[in-house]
Amino acid sequence: MKGSMEKILTDLLRDAGEIIMEQRDTQIASRRSMSDYTTVTDVRVEAFITQHLQKYFPESVIIGEEFSSSRNSLQLKGSAFVLDPIDGTVNFFHGYPAFAISLAYVENYSIRQAYIYDPANGEFFFAAKNEGAFLNDSFISVSQARTLSESLIGFGTAYNKELGKKEIEIVTKIYERCHDVRRRGAASLDVAYVACGRLDGYLEMELKPWDFYAGLLILEEAGGKACNWKGLPIQDLVNQNLLCTNNLIHQELFNLVREL
């Protein structure tokens, strides 16, 4: 039997997924750069989820990509939700089916529950602290790959083209040493894919908290490991260069990232 919070949030994200798929409106609502933009659906879905969260959990703070513009308003003390209404907006815009709703529930700086819903593929990732990680109600765990030479590695390219080119340089070195590399374009799903063993590692620069907060718990509960590119634990609510692995290849992949 699902706990009541889990049931409410699962149903809420499924309803939000329906809005994304059925009212597919890719009109641009605002644009920060050539590849950094928001569609009216991003804003609509965040408003929809926020409204319901406020109704069910009025004491919780909501930190969402589209409405939490001021960093000063971000706080994780007490209870908070960290929300990305559409992670993978560029994919959503182009009709490339790799985007997700990402929602983390945090209590006193600790992620307690995590939800990543990929509506185009009907895949729902979930984790609860100390209770394991799941994909569509089945337990998931990270891969058994022991070396980079038997690994598939995901990566991202930043909206900032100069930064993105730097990432591609790093990835070129990794590519020479692994089975292959993949660039899919939705950070939350990339982390979830490491958690369920489809990827053995994943790296991306300058991610925002809502891109990966839910993924962090799912990865941890599935036996994986995350750090920033300095090898330090992930800090709260700041942008970071993220490195995620199945744990077994962590040091080997980190050494290549650190070299640059």
Ligand code: 2AM
């Ligand atoms: P978004 O679609 O919600 O904006 C693409 O590489 C991935 O990085 C997506 O998950 C995208 O999330 C995220 N991302 C968000 N902001 C970014 C930024 N300023 N630079 C690079 N990637 C960003």
Ligand code: CA
């Ligand atoms: Ca965005």
Ligand code: CA
């Ligand atoms: Ca995002």
Ligand code: CA
């Ligand atoms: Ca987003």
